[in-house]
Amino acid sequence: MSTTEPIIAAADGSALGNPGPAGWAWFIDENTWASGGWKRGTNNMGELQAVLSLFEATAHVPERELRIFCDSKYTIDSITKWMPGWKKKGWKKSDGKPVLNLELMQALDAALVGRNYTFTWVKGHAGHEMNERADELARAAATAYKNGTTPDAGPGFSATGGAGGSGADKKPAAPTTIQTTAQTGAPTTVQKPETAQPGADQSNPKQPGPKQPGPEQLEARLNDPAFTAEAANLEPLLASGFEWITPAGRTVDRATVIELRAKAFAVNGTPKVLRVEAGASHAAVLSEVPLERGAVLRTSVWSTANRRGTWQLTLRQETATGR
Missing domain, CATH: 3.10.450.50 (Nuclear Transport Factor 2; Chain: A,)
Known part of the structure; x- marks a missing residue:
C-alpha cells in the first residue's frame, strides 16, 4: 500500500436515551477500527468523539489524506463552518452562550492542525456499508455500558492498517475543501474556512511534562x-x-x-x-x-x-x- 494513499473511514456515535449510555466508533475495515463510550452521554458527544479518536489514531501518518463519511451534519458543520467563529468569540456562540461539548470541540480544534481531510455527509441507516458498520460498533459500545460491561475497543490503526483501498491515515497539509452530500445524493464541494486566527498558536498544544500531575x-x-x-x-x-x-x-x-x-x-x-x-x-x-x-x-x-x-x-x- 502506498504511504500516500488516502485513508477512507466512517465515524458514528450512538446514545441509548440521549442522554444515556453512549458509544462512538470509527471504521476503516474489519482489521482497522476502534470504539468506546461512556456510561452517560449524548449522540452528539459520540459523533464528535468518533471523529476525534480517528484523527488521534492516525496522527502518526500526517502525510496521508483522511476522508471521513459521517451522518452527523452537526459534527461536520461544527468542524468546517462554526469553529472559527466560536474561537474568535472565546468559544461562545452567536447568542453569547458557551459552545456545547466544549472540551471535545477544543480537542478537535487541536487535532485538526496541519491535517488534510474531507468530510462526506451520508444519510444514516440508508445502506451505506461503512456508515452502517460504524453505527453498529458505536451502538454495541453504548449497549455494553448499559449492561455494565466493557466494550470491545477494537484493533485500532497502524501505519500499514486498512485493507485494499479502504484504509487511510491522518495529518497532511491543511485541507482546502470540505465535501458534503445533499439529501438528493449529489455531492457538493464547498470551500473550507480558514481555521487560523490572527495571533493564534497554530502548533499542537504541548502535552503536560512528566512532572506535572495528570x-x-x-x-x-x-x-x-x-x-x-x-x-x-x-x-x-x-x-x-x-x-x-x-x-x-x-x-x-x-x-x-x-x-x-x-x-x-x-x-x-x-x-x-x-x-x-x-x-x-x-x-x-x-x-x-x-x-x-x-x-x-x-x-x-x-x-x-x-x-x-x-x-x-x-x-x-x-x-x-x-x-
Whole structure:
C-alpha cells in the first residue's frame, strides 16, 4: 500500500436515551477500527468523539489524506463552518452562550492542525456499508455500558492498517475543501474556512511534562477542602468555558463554581475512581462521589487544548445513584 494513499473511514456515535449510555466508533475495515463510550452521554458527544479518536489514531501518518463519511451534519458543520467563529468569540456562540461539548470541540480544534481531510455527509441507516458498520460498533459500545460491561475497543490503526483501498491515515497539509452530500445524493464541494486566527498558536498544544500531575491526580486535589478553599488554586485548573451539570440538570458556570467553591466541592467521604479514559489531549475520570444529599456518579472531562498545554477541567456532569 502506498504511504500516500488516502485513508477512507466512517465515524458514528450512538446514545441509548440521549442522554444515556453512549458509544462512538470509527471504521476503516474489519482489521482497522476502534470504539468506546461512556456510561452517560449524548449522540452528539459520540459523533464528535468518533471523529476525534480517528484523527488521534492516525496522527502518526500526517502525510496521508483522511476522508471521513459521517451522518452527523452537526459534527461536520461544527468542524468546517462554526469553529472559527466560536474561537474568535472565546468559544461562545452567536447568542453569547458557551459552545456545547466544549472540551471535545477544543480537542478537535487541536487535532485538526496541519491535517488534510474531507468530510462526506451520508444519510444514516440508508445502506451505506461503512456508515452502517460504524453505527453498529458505536451502538454495541453504548449497549455494553448499559449492561455494565466493557466494550470491545477494537484493533485500532497502524501505519500499514486498512485493507485494499479502504484504509487511510491522518495529518497532511491543511485541507482546502470540505465535501458534503445533499439529501438528493449529489455531492457538493464547498470551500473550507480558514481555521487560523490572527495571533493564534497554530502548533499542537504541548502535552503536560512528566512532572506535572495528570487528570486523576488533579481530580484528587479538587476533593481536598484545603486546596479548593483558595480561588487561586481553582482558577488555573478550570477552563474558561467550564460547566458543571448537576444531577437536577442545572448548568453552573465557572464564575459561580469559584464563588461558591466551599459548597460546590464539598464531599461527604472519599470519592472512588471507577474508570479513567485518556487520549492524547483529553481524558475523562468517572467517579462515585458521596455527598450529603446522596451519592452521585461524576464524569470529569479534562483537556490540554489550551495555549499552555496544561490539563484543565472543562466539564463536570453528575448523575444521582439513588444511594
